[in-house]
Amino acid sequence: MNHIKELLYKMADDLLILGHRNSEWTGLGPILEEDIAFSSMAQDKIGQSQTLFQLLHDLGEQEPDTVAFTRNANQFHNAIITELPNMDYAFSIMRHFLYDTADQLRFDMLANSSYEPLAKVARKVKGELKYHVFHANTWVKKLGNATEESHARMQTALNEIWDDALGLFEESTFEEQLIKEGVFVGEVELKNRWLAIISPILSDSMLTIPHESTWKPNIGGRVGKHTEHLQPLLDEMSEVFKIDPTAEW
Amino acid sequence: MIKSLDPRVTREQIDIDNQIAPLKDLDQWETYEVFHQKKRGDQHMHVGIVHAPNAEMALLFGKEQFGRRGVSVNIWVVRTADVFTSDYDDSDIFETVPEKQYREAAGYKVMEKINKYKKQNK
């Protein structure tokens, strides 16, 4: 079961941490309507992570709240890209585009997983993810093609975040077993499909992916090696919960 | 710099006397009228407006502002400027003289004739 737990942990942690980051925009977004849309998607992510933590609980791990609100950074399996601070809206939108496309593909592939509980979740969240990607694509295309400033901001964001995005596909030690048992088709396959989807959208948006010779996937997140940004995020997130982790809040 | 109770605000390093050039009109785009359908088979109904730069984004926004609690199956957005409306001052055009029974079901009373006919031919 360790291979399944590892898969669930990294997915749940990605969703929790990015959902948390995106929720920081709530009430402070660039326009009211977008504020609402972005908040909905942050809620979707945190809700999905809770569902995955519940699957972990069913496999013998602790309660979702305990797991989410009491671990330290080195026990988190999220990819680096999800923990980085929000920066400007271009950065947040670019991360949302790169991550959510991968997320949709991952869940899409998991809809046929041999691990039925996860396959069920994947089918359940399909609609949410479809909206996320529709939202992301629309924004990336608009901002990439709009003003000089918006284009420059989007290109900068893409350059800055590219290696972190590649870190999403960090392979686990269980890769072979997951593939063999039909649980998940694996990170390499996911990454290839992801590249095939994002490339034309980025080029339609007049944005250039850094040259392949420069790619240095920023890995380590999956095995608990994080940037200096994650622990403060977790301290903040659990500040109230840790007043009394055994209390009902 | 503001040292706020809200960690999000503290991180932004905002000057309490920060200045901003006034927003210009249209800084926030034109408006779209949003219609939603509650369930298949229902008529679409007007639910409100969104500010959006184009129809596609109006749809993105309308879906969340008016449909985020799962109350819609379909939405339409129409540029406000493209809607041609009747005037409330002309509401009297909807008033019509009452002598138009010929187009109401209630305007046709056949039973009297039938009964009379039946009686006569008994």
Added chain:
Amino acid sequence: MYGNAYIDPNEKPKSIIDGEDPIKLAEFEARIARGEKIEPKDWMPREYRKQLIRMIEQHAHSEIIGALPEGTWITRAPGFKRKLALMAKVQDEVGHAQLLYSAAETLGKSREAMINDLITGKSKYSNVFNYPAFTWADACIIAWLIDAGAIINQVANAKGSYGPYCRALDRICTEESFHLKYGHDNVVTLATGTPTQRKMVQEALNRWWPPIMHFFGPSDKISNHTEILMRWKVKMATNDDMRQQFLNMYVPKIWDLGLTVPDANLKKNEETGKWEYTEPDWDEFKRVINGDGPCNAERLAVRRMAEERGRWVREALHTPKSTYVVPLA
């Protein structure tokens, strides 16, 4: 005072209907008296338009500024359930601002103009949001009792005469019932929880009681002006009536939890059926509404930051050839 008509005491009452066409005015008033709604393109007295814009705009500002004190705790809500609910609640408040700005726009003032007036301090918003949310429990008290106050006000205003405002309020009130339940659930959980939690919520109640008593504003001076606004169904209830309604509905619920309301004089007079209380400090109210509260400067600075940071996004997506027209409904 989310959406309570603020009447300027220095305004000359006789100017209100001066120069209005008497026939149109009579038709307008008859329509309202019949319980019909006024729609955006209808003829309306200048004062009606002016007061509605002021009131709906202030209400909208209160929603978007109101997202800040509770937003203080958005990254720190304890546990999944609270985290998700607080996000959804603050999101709703942003949505309310959107609905209300839209309603005000139908009267001819653009959203940008309203936001300009907000961030330059020209236009007001509800005073309560100039107070800080020190702890998680403050956010819980806000969600319960401030939203409760807002609901009393909004339910009254939803029966007003201006169609777009009423429609927005109907939608808002539906969402507010979630806020109220959410807030109550939070306060009950803390009040029935550990001694630490109980202490937190009592302290938060102590801090928030004075702003709550200020919430509906000082007693109305019954003037010619107020009387006309009530006849036009712009102002739907007096400040004192709403405050009484609030006390009647919520003080017993607070006492049920064994919490203490920090006003030794608070009691219901069984003969009159009215609540008696220590008169709130209206000088403080005036000071805060005029800018000198604990958080006024921060709230506006944060709003300016958000507008400034979003400006390039709005400019990027703005199509020069698009023309703004006032929304229909």
